[in-house]
Amino acid sequence: MEKNWPLWEIFVRSKNGLEHRHFGSLHAADAEMAMENARDVYTRRSEGVSIWVVESINITASNPADNGELFEPAQDKVYRHPTFYNLPDEVKHM
Amino acid sequence: MSEQEVKNLEEIFEARIARDEKIEPKDWMPEKYRKTHIRQISQHAHSEIIGMLPEGNWITRAPSLRRKVALLAKVQDEAGHGLYLYSACETLGISRAELYEQLHSGKAKYSSIFNYPTVTWADMGAIGWLVDGAAIINQVPLCNTSYGPYARAMVRVCKEESFHQRQGFEIMLSLCNGSEEQKAMAQDALNRWWWPSLMMLGPVDAESVHTEQSMKWKLKRKTNDELRQQFIDQTVPQAELLGITVPDPDLKWNEETGHYDFGEIDWDEFWQVVKGHGPCNKERMDARVNAWEEGTWVRDAAMAHAEKKNIKVAKAS
Ligand SMILES: [Fe+2]
Ligand SMILES: [Fe+2]
Numbered sequence: 001m002e003k004n005w006p007l008w009e010i011f012v013r014s015k016n017g018l019e020h021r022h023f024g025s026l027h028a029a030d031a032e033m034a035m036e037n038a039r040d041v042y043t044r045r046s047e048g049v050s051i052w053v054v055e056s057i058n059i060t061a062s063n064p065a066d067n068g069e070l071f072e073p074a075q076d077k078v079y080r081h082p083t084f085y086n087l088p089d090e091v092k093h094m
Numbered sequence: 095m096s097e098q099e100v101k102n103l104e105e106i107f108e109a110r111i112a113r114d115e116k117i118e119p120k121d122w123m124p125e126k127y128r129k130t131h132i133r134q135i136s137q138h139a140h141s142e143i144i145g146m147l148p149e150g151n152w153i154t155r156a157p158s159l160r161r162k163v164a165l166l167a168k169v170q171d172e173a174g175h176g177l178y179l180y181s182a183c184e185t186l187g188i189s190r191a192e193l194y195e196q197l198h199s200g201k202a203k204y205s206s207i208f209n210y211p212t213v214t215w216a217d218m219g220a221i222g223w224l225v226d227g228a229a230i231i232n233q234v235p236l237c238n239t240s241y242g243p244y245a246r247a248m249v250r251v252c253k254e255e256s257f258h259q260r261q262g263f264e265i266m267l268s269l270c271n272g273s274e275e276q277k278a279m280a281q282d283a284l285n286r287w288w289w290p291s292l293m294m295l296g297p298v299d300a301e302s303v304h305t306e307q308s309m310k311w312k313l314k315r316k317t318n319d320e321l322r323q324q325f326i327d328q329t330v331p332q333a334e335l336l337g338i339t340v341p342d343p344d345l346k347w348n349e350e351t352g353h354y355d356f357g358e359i360d361w362d363e364f365w366q367v368v369k370g371h372g373p374c375n376k377e378r379m380d381a382r383v384n385a386w387e388e389g390t391w392v393r394d395a396a397m398a399h400a401e402k403k404n405i406k407v408a409k410a411s
Contacts, residue, residue: 003394003397004189004190004191005393005396005397007184024178024181024246024247024250025181025184026177026181027190029393029396029397029399029400030396030399030400030403030404033396033400040170040174041174041177041178044167044170044171044174045254061120063120064118064120064121064122065122
């Protein structure tokens with residue numbers, strides 16, 4: 001009656017001051033085991049000080065097919081960048 | 095999708111790779127790209143896992159605590175490498191269960207080198223030095239391969255490999271600086287592992303069927319023969335440093351080419367081992383399949399425990 005262990009995504013903070021970053025994924029029966037396995041698989045050489053484990057099915061990912069709709073509108077919004085604004089050279093510290 | 099549409103997508107896809115863009119799991123990809131990657135990445139993962147067996151054989155008999163912790167750490171790293179690679183492979187839409195099934199049924203291959211026996215402690219030295227050495231040469235170019243999850247896994251793997259090779263070389267060095275018997279043991283290990291290590295770099299270019307496509311997809315940056323030459327050129331001076339002899343009477347420095355010339359590789363032996371007739375193929379598969387089958391009740395119990403806990407949490411809230 002074999003049931004496969006679900007997949008978990010592992011996020012690790014390398015040191016305080018940095019964000020958690022996606023490190024990879026692994027299979028585990030529950031969150032506790034995912035945490036123990038993540039420690040062994042991803043932090044054998046002091047790569048982290050904090051771990052998040054999230055079951056993969058709980059992640060909703062955007063679809064690359066929607067990339068145009070999602071991300072292209074930002075491309076013509078140059079006024080969101082400081083270089084869009086023309087200021088005389090005499091203005092300092094801005 | 096019409097044939098023309100697929101062709102257009104394929105052209106866009108190839109152009110992306112040519113521009114050194116990475117391909118990520120949810121991106122559209124040609125079926126052949128997906129299949130080739132599943133084959134190569136899973137073969138690679140299986141090799142890491144099976145590769146633990148010949149070295150695991152010596153953990154309890156390591157000659158000192160220093161050697162024992164190092165070997166244990168190395169074998170644990172190889173388990174990690176297998177896991178990174180299985181995860182990368184699963185992003186292509188194949189399950190871990192299917193991947194194991196392919197390994198256990200013999201449908202999937204793993205590196206033939208692991209079908210040779212480890213009969214003396216010196217084999218731990220020779221494996222780290224030569225087998226991990228050849229693996230590094232194979233793997234470093236893959237850190238830049240086109241499939242994102244594979245490339246990221248390889249960066250992690252490569253970072254960990256150099257300790258493997260150094261611990262192996264240190265074992266060889268101790269033996270070569272030891273008694274006559276110890277030095278003879280090191281020589282014997284080199285004699286047995288040299289040729290299989292050269293075979294690890296793959297069939298000669300003329301007979302390698304996937305090279306052209308693999309180059310395009312950056313699954314390969316150099317041909318098998320180029321990689322083999324690189325391995326020989328860097329390893330021969332190391333053997334000289336140890337004071338042991340590479341078992342190839344035709345091995346000679348070629349002033350003109352700036353490389354070592356070397357003797358004929360016994361490819362019949364290579365194909366025999368690939369086909370399952372190596373000294374340890376059966377032993378390796380039996381060990382792997384037994385470990386999986388005898389672990390079934392543990393996996394089931396863990397799953398049942400997790401489900402019971404979930405029900406309790408649901409009831410309490
Ligand atoms: Fe490895
Ligand atoms: Fe290794």
